Amino acid sequence: MVGSIVAIGMxxxxxxxxxxxxxxxxxxxxxxxRQPEAVGDIRSNMILMAAFIEGAAxxxxxxxxxxxxx
Amino acid sequence: xxxxxxxxxxxxxxxxFQSAVFAQxxxxxxxxxxxxxxxxxxxxxxxxxSVTADSHDNHGAEAHGDSHHGxxxxxxxxxxxxSFEVGKTAMHHIGDANVYSIGPLQLPLPVIAYSNDGGLDIxxxxxxxxDLLGHxxxxxxxxxxxxxxxxxxxxxxxxxxxxxxVKIAGFVPKEExxxxxxxxxxxxxxxxxxxxxxxxxxxxxxxxxxxxxTSFYDFSPTKNVVSMILVTLFLGFVFRRVAKSYKxxxxxxxxGLQSFMETFVVFIRDEVAKPFLGNKWEKYFSLLLAIFFxxxxxxxxxxxxxxxxxxxxxxxxxxxxxxxxxxxVTNISGNGHYWKHLLAAPGVPWFVKxxxxxxxxxxxxxxxxxLMLRLFAxxxxxxxxxxxxxxxxxxFGDSGQNVGGALGASVGSTLLTLFMMAIELIVALVQxxxxxxxxxxxxxxxxxxxxxx
Numbered sequence: 001m002v003g004s005i006v007a008i009g010m011x012x013x014x015x016x017x018x019x020x021x022x023x024x025x026x027x028x029x030x031x032x033x034r035q036p037e038a039v040g041d042i043r044s045n046m047i048l049m050a051a052f053i054e055g056a057a058x059x060x061x062x063x064x065x066x067x068x069x070x
Numbered sequence: 071x072x073x074x075x076x077x078x079x080x081x082x083x084x085x086x087f088q089s090a091v092f093a094q095x096x097x098x099x100x101x102x103x104x105x106x107x108x109x110x111x112x113x114x115x116x117x118x119x120s121v122t123a124d125s126h127d128n129h130g131a132e133a134h135g136d137s138h139h140g141x142x143x144x145x146x147x148x149x150x151x152x153s154f155e156v157g158k159t160a161m162h163h164i165g166d167a168n169v170y171s172i173g174p175l176q177l178p179l180p181v182i183a184y185s186n187d188g189g190l191d192i193x194x195x196x197x198x199x200x201d202l203l204g205h206x207x208x209x210x211x212x213x214x215x216x217x218x219x220x221x222x223x224x225x226x227x228x229x230x231x232x233x234x235x236v237k238i239a240g241f242v243p244k245e246e247x248x249x250x251x252x253x254x255x256x257x258x259x260x261x262x263x264x265x266x267x268x269x270x271x272x273x274x275x276x277x278x279x280x281x282x283x284t285s286f287y288d289f290s291p292t293k294n295v296v297s298m299i300l301v302t303l304f305l306g307f308v309f310r311r312v313a314k315s316y317k318x319x320x321x322x323x324x325x326g327l328q329s330f331m332e333t334f335v336v337f338i339r340d341e342v343a344k345p346f347l348g349n350k351w352e353k354y355f356s357l358l359l360a361i362f363f364x365x366x367x368x369x370x371x372x373x374x375x376x377x378x379x380x381x382x383x384x385x386x387x388x389x390x391x392x393x394x395x396x397x398x399v400t401n402i403s404g405n406g407h408y409w410k411h412l413l414a415a416p417g418v419p420w421f422v423k424x425x426x427x428x429x430x431x432x433x434x435x436x437x438x439x440x441l442m443l444r445l446f447a448x449x450x451x452x453x454x455x456x457x458x459x460x461x462x463x464x465x466f467g468d469s470g471q472n473v474g475g476a477l478g479a480s481v482g483s484t485l486l487t488l489f490m491m492a493i494e495l496i497v498a499l500v501q502x503x504x505x506x507x508x509x510x511x512x513x514x515x516x517x518x519x520x521x522x523x
Contacts, residue, residue, distance in 0.1 A: 044342075044345075048508070048511065051504045051507075051508060054444055056440075058447050059439070061447065062447075
């Protein structure tokens, strides 16, 4: 039972992170299309922001692991 | 460049001892546990046949195809089921081990173990008489230590297990209910007439996956440590050569290996160090390069199939040490401005301060925590997915019973694995880059000069 709830929680965390990273990617593509000369700056900032979101999702997943007692 | 080599060596030496520290932490717990639990072997219930991953069948296909076709054998009167379990196979393959595997070979490594009751033991894992082509299960115990699935484990103290070299019949898993009422799998070793309980794995990554409670301190250079030393030596060799050619070809264009490495170094300088660290970039540049190449090298080394199969950057202890280095550098080089904004939060309304300041203080620790988890989770997830894709062959092949299914699945599995490995190559680069850029941004935020408005 706990395992299934944990699995749902992990899924939710991943949905959140996926939405966030997808949004960043979409906006970065848009910005690159508007200003192709800024591609370098936009790319590294995109990766940085994606990494921050990923961090939040990873904490959620780790807590899920701990709750499940794996 | 010399600094980078020194930094890399520092990493290895620090990390060599991390697993020992963890074993120590859990060591005390181990003693408590072993005294409270009763080792009742007489309850010989036969309902406990869930088995360790033990991909006996997995390697059976290539190494010893004649062994147990029925997936079960009887050890010490208990029927042990050897059928294939994906989850456990994956956990076993991403974990650390005390043997070094090159192809199907399991090469022995040294063991340095210390226990309070047994003293210091230094020997080689070849003492366990594991099959060279097997899967790391020892056929002998030595001074109370056994080799189970490639990792060093100890017979739990207080069971009168004979010292010295003892022949053993095999390992028997049993499901038991622990003090908290949770079901748990406990391993037993059989010396041909009696079952002895053995402890879980000792390393920190095993601790996350259900191990970690041991009564001994494990200082052994494990598979991960050997991989780390190999990669560090390789990086040292590469950087020495590059540094030499810079001296020899001063004022000329770079050539060969030098121009290949220059791309990375210039990339880190222009994309990471200069934008985030401003005019102090030179001070932290060697640290950033060391972190970048150490992580990149180990990420890529973990991608090589059939050699080592090590998962170093996917080991929580390794990434923790890297994150601690980032944490220490950030906070030691943090200036007054940084600490003032952190602890006093000037310019913030008074009623927000009680919320903001604790959050900021938590942030100091959460930043390295996410650094540690990000690298660990990305690399480990990649390795697990690879093992699961390869396992498809054994699932569809019903562990060797269904050859047609295995053939069909092997085609799909190969394609999926190739695709995943291509993605993992990008992940290896991106994660090394992300770790470096985040370290640089934390250091940059801590060393920012005060702006007078």
